[in-house]
Amino acid sequence: MGPREQIQSLQARMSASIIGQERVVERLVIALLCNGNVLVEGLPGLAKTRAIKSMATNMDADFKRIQFTPDLLPSDVTGTEVYHQTDGHGEFRFEPGPIFANLVLADEINRAPAKVQAALLEAMEERQVTVAGTSHKLPPLFMVMATQNPVEQEGTYPLPEAQMDRFIIHVNIEYPTVEDEVGVIKLVREEEAAALEESDDTGAQHAKPSADLIPQQAVFDARREIAKVTVSDAIERYIADLIYATRTPEVYSDELRRWIDVGASPRASLALDRASRAHAWLHGRDYVDPQDVQAMVHDVLRHRLSLSYAAVGKGVSPDQVTDEIVAHVALT
Template sequence: MSLSQIQALKTRMQQSIIGQEDVVERLIIGLLANGNLLVEGLPGLAKTRAIKALAKNLEADFSRIQFTPDLLPSDVTGTEVYYQADTGSEFRFEQGPIFANIVLGDEINRAPAKVQAAMLEAMEERQVTVAGTTHHMPALFMVMATQNPVEQEGTYPLPEAQLDRFLMHITIDYPPVEDEVLIMNLVRGEENPSDDGKPSAASHSIEQIPQQAVFDARKAIAAIHMSEPIKRYIADLVCATRRPGDYSEELNRWIDVGASPRASLALDKCSRTHAWLKERDFVDPEDVRAIVHDCLRHRLMLSYEARSEGVTPDVVIDALLTHVALP
């Protein structure tokens, strides 16, 4: 039952997000793998719309944090507030916007380092401690942080150690011209009622997918079989980023620092989830190769030489896939 509900969730999202099928699938994978996502793309490419479509169709609380340089950590996590009444006075914890099921952190690279650290600590620990009291996040909790790759003024790039805490780094590109026309028709249909003056079919309320469907899916994904050769393939891919000289001189010139063990864990979770979405009870190499770019691109530190030559992390990962033997 959970698979059909998750597939329905994916279909509904694709009806609202045209031309970004891969992004929708990655959002679903991140949700089911119980991880947080970093989404990078130019303005107007439906980053915010995608996460809103997920929250709209899922039985979940949604909050948005618009990061700015003057933001404080308490603006994200919450703070103790002093209340005074006739019966006495007390400090009460007022939860910040991080306490929601689905959290959109818009333009996270515009926030100063202390705010980024508070946000990422809450993501990693799934809790916030204020005045000696620990406050836990909801059981269903996912953060999707966005950043603009072209703006540099007034931004604070995330350090590599903090980037490593994201399960996947998703990149969004422009949609094809055919989808551009469909996007115009979709938005026009949402903004204008039908000819008879009634709301369009798209505006009718729909039954939301219950949170239990996500929890059931996670149990099923945990039971997906992964053979020892596939586990070794994942380990070989990650280890190749640490010892690139063993594979090629080109890779050795390009990679300064390889991926951490978090990369192996991310590939494990995401490949199992990808296999489950494809209605298989086992992981094959194609599941690993399908999500390897999203799991590794933010975990590689490229050399100055690679960057000066215009080599991107995706180019490096493509080269890794050609040099690491399939199981």
Template sequence: MSIRDDIAALEASIGESIVGQREVIRQLMIGLLANGNLLLEGMPGLAKTRAIKAMSRHLEADFSRIQFTPDLLPSDVTGSEIYHQSESESVFRFNPGPLFANLVLADEINRAPAKVQSALLEAMEERQVTVAGTTHPMPDLFMVLATQNPIEQEGTYPLPEAQLDRFLMHILITYPSVEDEVEVIRLVRREEAAAQHRDEPKPEPLKVSQQSIFDARREIAELHVAEPVERYIADLINATRYPQQLSEDLARWLELGASPRASLALDRCGRTHAWLSGRDYVDPEDIQAVAHDVLRHRLGLSFEAQGEGISADKVIEELLSQIAVP
């Protein structure tokens, strides 16, 4: 099988466990291949955790889940130095925490205080953790997939802009259609029936190797990006910083523009989208396809925009309509 076949098989296998969320599965694949961290947001019960677990089940990778709660400590996430004593020696040894895995599910990340949230920052950005003055590298394949609930804000700690900027994409998960919900009922019913036959042999799930992910990333890194497309990315990001140059509405709605991380994220996600589409070059449509997920958590909306009920997605739509496409 080719690298593309391996990745296509992984995406199809995840889709067998998740009904009606094809776009979300594609976004997860983009995040994995673009080597970024993802923030998934949606109402309870919309398969956020299930989608992440399905990805880990079909990858040759270690999976770890951290349930964020208000009483969690940073050492509960990163690990800590433990004193070991024996007849021959007495030493402090580092015991890795659940953060040291290939795929880390940070469940309901906004339920932990800022001190615990910040424990993820170094790992997400630098791919390492420093404890007691010693730096411990993360695995070569490392990805934080955080979930948050948009309701039940009592007892939560909103993610600060500095941490939000470290997420490659902010993925919104919506309700399934009626037809998809019927299929969800049937899928869970089949799973419950299969669970009653524990003694029967079950087929081994597809396992895609980490090397296939690294090989795909190598091909994505070599994709051609023409100078006009690069300029298009820069123009989009620059427009978030100086919206008054485009329209009065954007000037009223936008208070804080995107950082250079947004440009880099658009480039990486655009190249990945093009590769998944079977092309060896990036088209402006690839940039437009990932713009909402890359930008919606990086824009600071004004009080006026919030009062008018203007969402970040609405602002992004206006930006895309105002910037000339090469």
């Protein structure tokens, strides 16, 4: 199979284990193809962790989960220098933390204090970790997938803007339909029965053969093809105009002027370009059209817009603001 077929196979396997969340699965795959990090937000029990674990289960990649708690230390994430003594000779050696994996699940990231959240900044942006003055490179295939609960405020630490901007997209998970929820019940029941049958007398689970896993090389090959996806001058200007509209909302409408306090940074333009190209490639095209841009602009801007008190007070969401921007910015 070629890179596109392998990536589509990964997407299909994930969708089979996460019923009713095809859009979320597609966004996770796009973030992987863009070599970016993704923030997944949703109420408890909506398969945020399951979605991320499903990607790791179906790939030939190392996976680590970090449960963020208020007592977590930065060294619990990055690793630390440990003193080793052998035959009378002692030395400090670096013991890598869980961040040194291909796919890292930062579960409930907003439950850890700012110092621990900051420990992720260098890893997410520079793809390296510096401990005791020495920099340690992360694996070539690396992605942080963070989850957070939007309704819990007690015992949480809101992510700073600097770290939010390092997520290429912000994905919301909604409640499934009744039909999908029936499918979820049946799926979990079947998985529990299969797990009991496959386990041996010691209760150990049989590992999935490596031949059945999607190799890391498929992701690298896909990224090379995505880099060749054509973006016309008109589409480039459309992307820039959409992001620039968040900085000059008064030019477009009184609603946008009242709703937006701070617009998106140039990282948003770069993220929208990368995500649009990945979206086009995933749908079998070697060029980006306006529908690709519009399909990804909400995920790119959702966590990058700072709304005014007036907007928050009226219950205006970032998605509503983005809808208004898309409605007013024309493709020239």
